[in-house]
Amino acid sequence: MMRTRPLKVALLGCGVVGSEVARIMTTHADDLTARIGAPVELAGIAVRRPDRVREGVPAELVTTDATALVKRGDIDIVVEVIGGIEPARTLITTAFEHGASVVSANKALLAEDGAALHAVAQRHGADLYYEAAVAGAIPLVRPLRESLVGDKVNRVLGIVNGTTNFILDRMETGGTGYSEALDEATALGYAEADPTADVEGFDAAAKAAILAGIAFHTRVRLDDVHREGITEVTAADIASARRMGRTVKLLAICERAEDGRSVTARVHPAMIPLSHPLASVREAYNAVFVEAEAAGQLMFYGPGAGGAPTASAVLGDLVAVCRNKLNGATGPGESAYSRLSVSPMGEVVTRYHISLDVADKPGVLAQVAAEFNEHGVSIETVHQQVKDGEASLVVVTHRASDAALSATVGALRALDTVRGVAGIMRVEGE
Amino acid sequence: MMRTRPLKVALLGCGVVGSEVARIMTTHADDLTARIGAPVELAGIAVRRPDRVREGVPAELVTTDATALVKRGDIDIVVEVIGGIEPARTLITTAFEHGASVVSANKALLAEDGAALHAVAQRHGADLYYEAAVAGAIPLVRPLRESLVGDKVNRVLGIVNGTTNFILDRMETGGTGYSEALDEATALGYAEADPTADVEGFDAAAKAAILAGIAFHTRVRLDDVHREGITEVTAADIASARRMGRTVKLLAICERAEDGRSVTARVHPAMIPLSHPLASVREAYNAVFVEAEAAGQLMFYGPGAGGAPTASAVLGDLVAVCRNKLNGATGPGESAYSRLSVSPMGEVVTRYHISLDVADKPGVLAQVAAEFNEHGVSIETVHQQVKDGEASLVVVTHRASDAALSATVGALRALDTVRGVAGIMRVEGE
Numbered sequence: 001m002m003r004t005r006p007l008k009v010a011l012l013g014c015g016v017v018g019s020e021v022a023r024i025m026t027t028h029a030d031d032l033t034a035r036i037g038a039p040v041e042l043a044g045i046a047v048r049r050p051d052r053v054r055e056g057v058p059a060e061l062v063t064t065d066a067t068a069l070v071k072r073g074d075i076d077i078v079v080e081v082i083g084g085i086e087p088a089r090t091l092i093t094t095a096f097e098h099g100a101s102v103v104s105a106n107k108a109l110l111a112e113d114g115a116a117l118h119a120v121a122q123r124h125g126a127d128l129y130y131e132a133a134v135a136g137a138i139p140l141v142r143p144l145r146e147s148l149v150g151d152k153v154n155r156v157l158g159i160v161n162g163t164t165n166f167i168l169d170r171m172e173t174g175g176t177g178y179s180e181a182l183d184e185a186t187a188l189g190y191a192e193a194d195p196t197a198d199v200e201g202f203d204a205a206a207k208a209a210i211l212a213g214i215a216f217h218t219r220v221r222l223d224d225v226h227r228e229g230i231t232e233v234t235a236a237d238i239a240s241a242r243r244m245g246r247t248v249k250l251l252a253i254c255e256r257a258e259d260g261r262s263v264t265a266r267v268h269p270a271m272i273p274l275s276h277p278l279a280s281v282r283e284a285y286n287a288v289f290v291e292a293e294a295a296g297q298l299m300f301y302g303p304g305a306g307g308a309p310t311a312s313a314v315l316g317d318l319v320a321v322c323r324n325k326l327n328g329a330t331g332p333g334e335s336a337y338s339r340l341s342v343s344p345m346g347e348v349v350t351r352y353h354i355s356l357d358v359a360d361k362p363g364v365l366a367q368v369a370a371e372f373n374e375h376g377v378s379i380e381t382v383h384q385q386v387k388d389g390e391a392s393l394v395v396v397t398h399r400a401s402d403a404a405l406s407a408t409v410g411a412l413r414a415l416d417t418v419r420g421v422a423g424i425m426r427v428e429g430e
Numbered sequence: 431m432m433r434t435r436p437l438k439v440a441l442l443g444c445g446v447v448g449s450e451v452a453r454i455m456t457t458h459a460d461d462l463t464a465r466i467g468a469p470v471e472l473a474g475i476a477v478r479r480p481d482r483v484r485e486g487v488p489a490e491l492v493t494t495d496a497t498a499l500v501k502r503g504d505i506d507i508v509v510e511v512i513g514g515i516e517p518a519r520t521l522i523t524t525a526f527e528h529g530a531s532v533v534s535a536n537k538a539l540l541a542e543d544g545a546a547l548h549a550v551a552q553r554h555g556a557d558l559y560y561e562a563a564v565a566g567a568i569p570l571v572r573p574l575r576e577s578l579v580g581d582k583v584n585r586v587l588g589i590v591n592g593t594t595n596f597i598l599d600r601m602e603t604g605g606t607g608y609s610e611a612l613d614e615a616t617a618l619g620y621a622e623a624d625p626t627a628d629v630e631g632f633d634a635a636a637k638a639a640i641l642a643g644i645a646f647h648t649r650v651r652l653d654d655v656h657r658e659g660i661t662e663v664t665a666a667d668i669a670s671a672r673r674m675g676r677t678v679k680l681l682a683i684c685e686r687a688e689d690g691r692s693v694t695a696r697v698h699p700a701m702i703p704l705s706h707p708l709a710s711v712r713e714a715y716n717a718v719f720v721e722a723e724a725a726g727q728l729m730f731y732g733p734g735a736g737g738a739p740t741a742s743a744v745l746g747d748l749v750a751v752c753r754n755k756l757n758g759a760t761g762p763g764e765s766a767y768s769r770l771s772v773s774p775m776g777e778v779v780t781r782y783h784i785s786l787d788v789a790d791k792p793g794v795l796a797q798v799a800a801e802f803n804e805h806g807v808s809i810e811t812v813h814q815q816v817k818d819g820e821a822s823l824v825v826v827t828h829r830a831s832d833a834a835l836s837a838t839v840g841a842l843r844a845l846d847t848v849r850g851v852a853g854i855m856r857v858e859g860e
Contacts, residue, residue, distance in 0.1 A: 024724060028582065034767040035579050035647070131577060137725035139569065139577035146576075147561060147569035149465050150745020152458065217465070277710070277731070294454060294742035295567035298732035301707070302725065312725035315580020329757035337464040 006041035007322050010075045010100070012066055012091055013082040014047045017105060017132070019054040020311035021079060021318075026056070032315075036322040044069045070095040077321050079314060080104040081132075089113060096124045101325065103317040105132035105310055111206035111222045114213065118334035127330050129317035134207045135160050135286045137309030138302040139316075144214045144290070145332050151292040153215040156254040157428070158288030159281050160207040162304040163198035164230050164250040166190045166284045168238075168269075172247055177235045190284050200229035204252045204267040212254035212265040215290070218340040220254075220265050226345040228268035237269075237423050240355055240394060243383075246271040247279045251428060255348075262341045264348050271353050272429040346403035351380070351427040353396050356412065357419040360391035364417045368393060371415065375408040376400070396427060436471035437752050440505045440530070442496055442521055443512040444477045447535060447562070449484040450741035451509060451748075456486070462745075466752040474499045500525040507751050509744060510534040511562075519543060526554045531755065533747040535562035535740055541636035541652045544643065548764035557760050559747035564637045565590050565716045567739030568732040569746075574644045574720070575762050581722040583645040586684040587858070588718030589711050590637040592734040593628035594660050594680040596620045596714045598668075598699075602677055607665045620714050630659035634682045634697040642684035642695040645720070648770040650684075656696035656775040663699050667853050670785055670824060673813075676701040677709045681858060685778075692773045701783050702859040776833035781810070781857040783826050786842065787849040790821035794847045798823060801845065805838040806830065826857060 009025070011018055025032065025042050033039045046066035047053055053062050063069055070078055070091050078095040080102060082088045088109050092102050102121065104110065110117070110133050121128040131141045135158075144153065159165050163185060170181040182199065185191035197203045205225040212220040230250050238248050249272055254265045272279055277299060281287045286304025291297050303309040324331050358364045365384060372379050378398040385392050397405070405424075412418050439455070441448055455462065455472050463469045476496035477483060483492050493499055500508055500521050508525040510532060512518045518539050522532050532551065534540065540547070540563050551558040561571045565588075574583065589595050593615060600611040612629065615621035627633045635655040642650040660680050668678050679702055684695045702709055707729060711717045716734025721727050733739040754761050788794045795814060802809050808828040815822050827835070835854075842848050 020724065024580065028580075031582070031647075032580065035765060137722075138728060139573040142572065142577050143569040146750055147572050147746040148742065149749045150454065150458075150462065150747075151742040152461070217461075277707075280707070292567075292742060294450065294738040294745070296733045296736075296739050298568060298730070300728075300730060302728035306726075308724040309726050312578065312581040312722060315724070316577040317580075319579045320576055323762065324759075327757070327759035329754075329759035332753065335465060 006039040007076040008041055008043035008074055010043055010069045010078045011045045012080045014045050014057055016307035017081045017310045019057055020307040021314050022057045024311055024315055036319055037326055040322055066091055071098050073098055075100045076325055078102050080106055085109055093120055096120045096126045101127035101321045103314055103321055104130045105314055107133040107206040111209040115219055122333050127321045127324055129321055131317050132310045132313035134210055136304045137312045138286055138300050140288055140300055148292055151294045153292045154256045155291040156211050156215050158252055159249055159278055159286050160252045161198055161204040162284030163191045168248055169282050171238050199231050201227045201267045208252035208254055208265045208267050215254055216263050216340055217335045218338040219336045220342055224342040226266035230269050233269050241271045245274050247274055249278055262343045264343050270426045270428040276429040348402045349399050351397055351399055352405050353425045353427050355422040356393045357422055358391050358393055359417040360386055367417055371411045372408055375404050377404050377408050436469040437506045438471055438473035438504055440473055440499045440508045441475045442510045444475050444487055446737035447511040447740045449487055450737040451744050452487045454741055454745055466749055467756055470752055496521055501528050503528055505530045506755055508532050510536055515539055523550050526550045526556045531557035531751045533744055533751055534560045535744055537563040537636040541639040545649055552763050557751045557754055559751055561747050562740045562743035564640055566734040567742045568716055568730050570718055570730055578722055581724045583722045584686045585721040586641050586645050588682055589679055589708055589716050590682045591628055591634040592714030593621045598678055599712050601668050629661050631657045631697045638682040638684055638695045638697050645684060646693050646768060646770055647765045648768040649766045650695050650772055654772040658698035660699050671701045675704050677704055679708055692771045694773050694778050700856045700858040706859040778832045779829050781827055781829055782835050783855045783857050785852040786823045787852055788821050788823055789847040790816055797847055801841045802838055805834050807834050807838050
């Protein structure tokens with residue numbers, strides 16, 4: 001039984017993603033109709049610069065008045081692909097108030113204000129879907145919200161930012177420094193003119209907050225996520241990792257504490273073994289491991305950004321929301337009943353790779369080892385090297401808390417025989 | 431707002447998977463209640479042998495009368511983890527007729543009779559979910575039915591049977607023959623006493639039929655799937671693959687033809703490059719690539735079988751179906767509107783690796799090459815080897831139809847100078 005009144009969609013934003021959404025809705029209209037059970041129609045497209053509207057986008061639908069579009073009252077679903085906090089937040093809220101459901105690709109907004117938006121959606125009996133906000137085309141939000149909803153997720157660990165993975169991959173394969181690799185990423189369109197959101201880890205941190213919230217059924221705010229970017233990663237770090245059979249990746253890691261009562265979420269560069277599946281994730285690809293009590297270890301891999309992949313995720317959500325509308329139902333809302341606390345970085349327990357420049361004289365290693373021992377940080381391996389009269393130590397620790405490690409490093413810096421701490425990086429995935 | 435009348439679940443089967451489902455429903459009852467929005471209660475467990483019921487399974491719920499259980503009338507959801515065609519089919523149909531929705535892990539039944547079961551479900555306004563039927567805990571059915579529903583899937587290619595992957599992995603890493611590796615798999619519990627369903631590819635073919643149907647929105651019957659198992663794979667095949675930088679995997683491959691009007695589905699051993707992500711899928715793990723027009727190439731990886739992983743998938747579906755019940759709605763049903771034809775194996779186009787034992791005399795290569803040319807099969811590489819007076823040729827072809835390749839092999843067998851065709855295997859993933 002096919003309904004004939006079409007579901008009406010308002011598209012907010014018509015850049016790289018929005019124009020792909022419009023293109024697919026037009027070219028694949030028959031398939032979408034069959035899959036939804038009713039026709040779906042693009043009823044309006046709000047843009048900032050109508051002169052920049054791309055080829056293939058129906059010009060008669062374009063408006064610069066996004067507010068009027070979401071207030072029209074006949075819009076069933078608003079697709080928000082503007083990004084950023086405002087005006088996206090106000091437009092989405094207005095859309096809910098006028099009876100629409102919302103599909104969004106906006107990780108920054110969801111991370112900052114997801115709970116409030118979910119509350120408004122629920123109040124109005126509307127859906128808020130956002131698969132495209134995390135890891136582009138890779139199904140991750142739906143598997144966590146639905147497929148693994150009967151399981152207990154203990155860990156989410158992955159590469160969720162394509163730009164930084166591209167840069168680190170180039171540093172690894174080309175042996176180049178950070179700036180050179182960033183320039184290459186910019187020239188090839190993988191990095192934006194202002195790369196801050198990517199290289200400083202803000203984008204990955206927003207995704208980590210969203211993933212941790214869904215995975216652990218709790219609220220994790222953006223401020224709860226410990227964040228370090230890749231701007232301090234050097235060619236020497238990568239070479240040092242390589243000598244130990246490891247590579248460097250920017251990871252987002254969300255973990256449930258062993259006692260089950262708190263969680264942690266963090267984004268930072270880390271060394272992982274070359275044999276780890278994430279080590280072979282090249283260029284701008286994303287990949288995420290999910291560890292759950294019953295399911296075991298799952299991995300999801302694919303293109304983490306780009307117009308078409310992101311549009312694929314948006315359209316999957318659009319079909320789901322349309323089906324819900326036809327059913328007079330809504331899909332899963334926010335699930336934050338666990339109310340777990342988020343522990344600070346100092347309580348995170350992991351392993352560390354520390355490079356020290358030291359005096360080339362007897363007793364230095366003993367002195368250094370004593371400081372680790374003093375702070376309860378157990379050493380797994382030490383590599384000592386003397387080159388051109390300069391001595392260096394590379395220490396890899398067993399698992400220790402971030403606080404204990406920081407205290408150790410502070411004490412090492414105070415030693416006369418330690419000339420400098422050349423690098424500290426966490427070791428994951430072993 | 432929490433509903434207090436519990437949703438009642440009948441569990442059919444309490445073996446490796448069923449007992450895990452019962453255990454998780456009991457130990458994680460509070461989480462399930464919070465996630466569903468209503469309590470969910472195990473109302474009965476049908477088993478064949480009540481004396482074999484496992485520890486931790488509530489004995490008072492156990493019955494041997496599965497038919498009476500599904501006919502009770504107060505059951506909201508039936509979880510079927512018996513497997514096989516009958517009595518599962520009749521029990522599921524009876525469950526629908528008595529107002530229940532169904533979660534099933536039964537790949538054989540879904541592949542053989544999925545369309546009819548979906549029709550009964552739809553007639554009764556019930557859900558039929560079956561994430562656990564394909565690739566255990568790996569979310570694959572839901573991503574295809576929901577996440578990628580706005581995209582156009584062109585190809586699904588993967589390792590969907592853990593037993594055969596374990597055997598091939600052992601042959602690869604241990605250099606052992608097929609029988610020895612099968613014995614090891616049996617001893618470790620990876621293969622059943624009668625391994626036919628796995629090693630002859632029946633299990634993988636059922637999954638291929640299900641995946642192809644969902645991916646292409648069409649009907650693919652089990653009989654439509656070309657099926658070859660791994661019983662003919664030899665240590666020599668694997669050594670030959672290794673010399674060319676490849677390994678052997680049992681693959682399920684579902685493809686849309688380039689003209690878009692037909693599809694193919696097949697299960698057979700194939701050589702893939704060692705650099706391909708599927709080459710590093712070890713032991714009993716599963717991994718599936720999905721290629722879609724907008725999303726690009728996605729990969730899903732995880733444990734493909736086992737009690738707990740399969741139970742995780744069952745419980746995800748159980749929560750989804752419970753939510754649908756509370757919403758008074760149903761999830762996606764069968765989507766087969768495309769009505770694409772399924773082409774026979776002869777029309778599949780791929781590459782081939784052919785080992786020939788030939789006479790050690792001049793002109794043989796020219797003769798062999800002429801036969802390939804005659805049948806329109808283009809040669810990519812030839813390796814010629816003479817050892818102990820025996821000459822062999824290993825030919826790898828460019829893309830050709832299976833029909834053209836078969837005709838070529840027939841002609842080669844008829845040549846006086848060809849003593850035998852030692853091995854033919856398809857080459858994929860390049």
